[in-house]
Amino acid sequence: MNERTSRWVRRFHPVEDARVRLVCLPHAGGSATAYFPFSRAALAAGLPADVVAVQYPGRQDRRGERCFDDLAAMADALADDLGPWFDRPVALFxxxxxxxxxxxxxxRLEARGAEPIGLFASACRAPSAQRIEYVHQRDxxxxxxxxxELSGTDTTVLGDDELLRMVLPAVRGDYTAVETYRHDGGAELRCPIHVLVGDTDPVTDLAEAGAWRAHTTGTCDVAVFGGGHFYLNSQLDGVVGTxxxxxxxxxxxxxxxRPGRGG
Known part of the structure; x- marks a missing residue:
């Protein structure tokens, strides 16, 4: 697969002979490069996976594109783009x-006949456990x-007020998308889910993380790590091992x- 043919997918450390592909999706306000350390650590640890990261519109090399403020529409567009990456088993993180x-x-992929082999849900409340929040309406x-407060955006950006304000449209779009999302109660996943959460996460408590069990007919396991919402930064080796x-x-x-494009 040539990543240059994909609008959404970036590869930092290609592993052409990997048995599985891991597609990584960033947090609100994040970009594909948020997973550069994870990809590098996975390569160093010999993880038998081709780790790729999703680049949302409205940032970095897609800065000229209009960002999404609707999570369902974003999911539609990303699912359409992922088809060619299923030349081997795919998991989502x-x-x-x-x-x-x-x-x-x-x-969406399962509805088209695709079977992701699993979903890693990190630092996130279950879809049925969403809270009503209005951060996207703040000035x-x-x-x-x-x-x-969450310290999730790159510290270089947080320390540069001019740069930070340049990325705010994408940040606001992401927050709008996630805070206006409502679980529709449709078909749940067939693939397994592995939940990862920090034990002091101010955004996701353990009960909200455990509620992911209702969203798959497969297995659902929960792994707790030391740390807050971005525990991933300090627990990278443990996460890669898991x-x-x-x-x-x-x-x-x-x-x-393998997925199709319709259905």
Whole structure:
């Protein structure tokens, strides 16, 4: 697969002979480069997966494109783009907003006859456990304060007010998408879900993380790590190890199906 043919997918450390592909979806306000450290750590650990990251519109090399403010529409567009990446078994890894988006993408792929081998849902409340929040309606200063509180955006950006204000339209679009999302109660996933959460996450408590069990007819496991909403930054080796073990189990247990573009 040539990543230059994809509007959405970026590869930092290609592993051409990998047995499985791991598609990583960033948090609200994030970009594909948020997964550069994860991709590098996975390569160093010998993770037998081709790790790729999703680039949302409205940032970095897609800055000239209009960002999405509707999560369902974003899921539609991303699912359409992922078809060629199913030349091998595919799993999805989403952090925060990326987990909800990954869930909706997986639902669409399964409806088309595709079978992701599993979904990693990181630092995210279950779709049925969403809270009513209005961060997206704050003024620019309020939105910046929310970003700094979670410390998820690159620290270089947080320290540069001019740069930070340049990315605010994409941040606001992401927050609008996730805060206006409502689970529609349709068909749940057939693939397994592995939930990862920090034990001091101010956004997702353990009960809300455990509620993912209602969203698959497959297995659902929960792994708790030390840390807050972005525990991933300090627990990278442990996360890579968990992903490696889980991917191996999923690949052995799940049949491979390839997606179409309709249906």
């Amino acid at each position: 989403g952090h925060s907003m990326g987990a909800t988006l990954g869930y909706e993408v997986a639902r 620019d200063d309020g939105l910046i304060a929310a970003l700094k 992903v490696a073990t889980t991917l191996a189990r999923w690949q052995r247990a799940t049949p491979i199906r």
